[in-house]
Amino acid sequence: MHCPSCKTTHLIPSLLEHNLPVFSCNICQGSFIEILSYRMWVDHSAPAEKKTAGMLLAVDDSKHAMVCPHCAKIMSKYQISEHTPNKIDLCRNCGRFWLDAGEWRLLQELGLYLEIPSIFNEPWQKAIRKTVSKKLREEKLLTLFGVADYQKIKEFKDWVKIHPKRAQIMDYLNNLSRD
Numbered sequence: 001m002h003c004p005s006c007k008t009t010h011l012i013p014s015l016l017e018h019n020l021p022v023f024s025c026n027i028c029q030g031s032f033i034e035i036l037s038y039r040m041w042v043d044h045s046a047p048a049e050k051k052t053a054g055m056l057l058a059v060d061d062s063k064h065a066m067v068c069p070h071c072a073k074i075m076s077k078y079q080i081s082e083h084t085p086n087k088i089d090l091c092r093n094c095g096r097f098w099l100d101a102g103e104w105r106l107l108q109e110l111g112l113y114l115e116i117p118s119i120f121n122e123p124w125q126k127a128i129r130k131t132v133s134k135k136l137r138e139e140k141l142l143t144l145f146g147v148a149d150y151q152k153i154k155e156f157k158d159w160v161k162i163h164p165k166r167a168q169i170m171d172y173l174n175n176l177s178r179d
């Protein structure tokens with residue numbers, strides 16, 4: 001099997017953790033993992049205490065589309081969490097996945113290394129997209145109005161949202177230009 005990321009060399013059997021066999025690349029240091037081996041490790045060998053998130057270090061992520069070294073199908077990308085842009089490549093055909101160098105450590109820092117299969121679920125991905133687009137919207141509004149005014153507008157919005165005369169207030173505001 002060739003490395004799906006740097007494509008320069010063959011993957012060799014190695015251990016990502018004690019009792020977690022993977023195929024890894026000596027050049028780019030990525031790992032190719034069978035979901036079954038991973039599940040066995042989670043169930044029987046993973047350390048009981050979860051590591052907690054420390055300082056998140058930036059980890060390089062391969063941006064190009066990858067082809068599964070096992071079955072030659074195009075792999076799908078799944079963002080790990082809203083706290084990192086890194087994505088895991090999964091072959092939906094054979095269930096094997098690829099971690100770029102450092103992404104295992106990143107999963108540990110995020111406290112997600114025991115929950116990799118959840119990352120491949122649609123609700124997980126949907127929640128990330130929602131948070132990311134909300135953040136982007138907030139940033140845009142902040143740039144548009146500035147911190148102080150945006151704060152005022154938000155307070156006003158919260159106030160008017162539940163006001164019994166909301167319709168009349170909005171009507172009045174919409175017609176401000178006539179004053």
Ligand SMILES: [Zn+2]
Nearest residue numbers: 003006025028
């Ligand atoms: Zn490689």
Ligand SMILES: [Zn+2]
Nearest residue numbers: 068071091094
């Ligand atoms: Zn595959």
